[in-house]
Amino acid sequence: MxxxxxxxxxxxxxxxxxxxxxxxxxxxxxxxxxxxxxxxxxxxxxxxxxxxxxxxxxxxxCAMHLLKMVEKVEDPVDKSVRYLFESPDHTLIETVCIPLLKPGHFSVCLSSQAGCAMGCDFCATGRMGLKRNLEIWEIVAQFWQVRSQTQGRISGAVFMGQGEPLHNYDNVIRAARLLSSPSGCRVDSKNITISTVGLVPQIKRYTEEDHPFRLIISLTSAVKEKRDALLPISKQWPLTELAEAIKAYALKRKERVTLAWVLMKGVNSGADEVAALKELLEDTPFKLNLIDVNDARENGYQRADEGERKAFLRILQELHVPIVRRYSVGNQSHSACGMLAGKRFKDLEMAV
Known part of the structure; x- marks a missing residue:
């Protein structure tokens, strides 16, 4: 090859x-x-x-071809730009260019897999199933091609697109090294974030190898029954084992672990979640990123309204941890994560 x-x-x-x-x-x-x-x-x-x-x-x-750009959609509200690329074997790959608060600065949201095997109940990508892992060059090409299309500085990269990054561990780590290398894409390693839904063995490996990139763990619920339903991987790697891996990571890094919490109306915004979270990570320093769920007709989940969100934030204050509200991008243009490729997959299925 x-x-x-x-x-x-x-x-x-x-x-x-x-x-x-x-x-x-x-x-x-x-x-x-x-x-x-x-x-x-x-x-x-x-x-x-x-x-x-x-x-x-x-x-x-050596091959030097690029990914084919199939579609490019700009969200009229948040000004994010979503790209749908196609690999030579017709694999569809989604990438998003996200404007940052600093004018003229952007971050690229990268996909690590085509589809995903994790099957998270609220995720459009999870409903596609896993097509395959992306190769190193396909990950780097996403960044390279978005940068070439962007007026401004790409100062960060987040592995929060399609796929579970730690399920494609070796390729993701090698791609991140190329992105951060002084002779590569020159992104500060502290501005590269790798997300995971909680693959415990891979989190332990990541901790032992002590990579310079930031890890963000999608917790979403601290109540066992709810998390098992929302993130099926939790049945294989229970919350107690995940909590141990999170604690070990925090100790090794000597910093707060970032936890992502995908907020859903009437699902995971109650006092029971805060009590469970407090018990689960009592001795572990962490910060919480609240992210609104992407509205998708297929998943049946809705965004919490402002009243519910504020009530949850008030209850969370008792944890005395930093809380950041993150905004999902691309929802107004129906191009939120997994939606462009999902629509394209459906179109292809209907055409067969």
Whole structure:
């Protein structure tokens, strides 16, 4: 299989090209990667960051194609831009460019899988099932192509698009390294966030390997019966085991763990949740990100109204932890996570 230039570290590229009997100094590989990933240029034949014989070997033996852009939708309210890309094997990939509070700055929400195997009850992507893991180059290409379409600075990346990032652990970590490398896309590692619904063995591995990227854990409910129904993975890795993994991560990092809470009307905004959360993470420092559920006709869940949201926030105050309200993007244009690809999958099924 021909390796893609976007999926190779400088060390990988050196090893690969030297296999053809062509000497390739590491500093030249880093210069080439900085030109392609950092500067966003594929014209290295013209710019010549490496000598001609190496250029020929790379062109002959490395793929450099991009993802096909199928659809681009801008939300009229929050100004997020959602992209639907297509890989050469017709796999559909969603990516979102999210404007940040600082004018001219953006973050890219990346997909790690096509579809998802976790089956979260409130998630449009979870209803598709898992098609396949994305390759390293497909993850990096999302960032590279969105950056090339954006007027402003892409200063962050979040693995919170389609898929469970830790279910594609190795590819996600390697992609994050390429995104953060000084000779790669040059995103500050502290501005790269990887989310998970709670795959305990992978969280433990992540903690042991001590990666510099931020981890955010989607808790959503601290009541066992509710979380089992909302996030089926909780039946395999119960809340008690997840809490132990969260605590170990907090101790290793010496910082508060970020927990995501997808807020749903009449489901997970009561005093029972706060009491359960207090008991579950009594000795663990954490902060809570409240995120409104994406309204989707298929999942039957609705956003909490302002009164319910404020009441929940008042009860949460007794935990004495930082609470941040995050806003879902793309909902006004019906392009919230999983919706574009979901619609496209349905169109394809109807056409068959």
């Amino acid at each position: 021909t390796p893609h230039l976007f999926g190779l570290s400088p060390e990988d590229l050196v090893s690969f090209i030297q296999g053809f009997g062509e000497p390739f100094p590491l500093d030249q590989a880093r210069r080439l990667q900085a030109h392609v990933l950092g500067d966003g240029k594929l014209d290295f034949i013209v710019k010549k960051p490496v000598r001609k014989t190496l250029q020929k070997k790379i062109l002959e033996n």
